[in-house]
Amino acid sequence: MDQELIVGLEQQLGISLVTETSFEALRKRLAGKVTELINHDFPELVRILYRVDVNENKLKFLLKEKVGEDAAYIIADLLIERQLQKVATRKQFQQPPPENEADKW
Template sequence: MEHTPALLASASSQLQKLFETDEIPYASEEEVFRRIASVVGHLLRTDLNRLLHILYRIDVNEQDVKLAMAASSEEEIAENIARLIIKRELQKAQIRLKYSRR
């Protein structure tokens, strides 16, 4: 599902802060997904505690994370978690934009 550029930009901005990087593009959802999956894969290999802390801060559903972690490969796990992160940040961005217009 395609989201508006404003929504994608808002979510990307939040993700940049959470992951402490300025390398998250927001031209397309696919670009955001690829970059987040890459960062998640790196954290899976090098700093699982930091990844879990980020997931907690974003408020990703714990059961969904457990299901995502059950995948057969590290790449698939990273992609599953990236989808959960992006979905949650887009939800939060939608709420921020909705209430900032009032």
């Protein structure tokens, strides 16, 4: 499991995910948190989705397309997908360390 993914999701959702060892366990834990937010603090869920930058149009499309499926799992999948995109982007643009001491600042 990608540690950057875990840390990013923990920061955004305010829950500990360190014990999750599989993708399915992570997904289930996130869906549980999303369900809790849907039922008890919907504005907080909207704020998290905005902060994580989940694509609103994609979310609406998937919720309409997957009628009958658990919305919490759909949202959890989108949260994971977006965090993985962020991790990949950081890695893509990460600068390699300088090869010699003279190039360090």
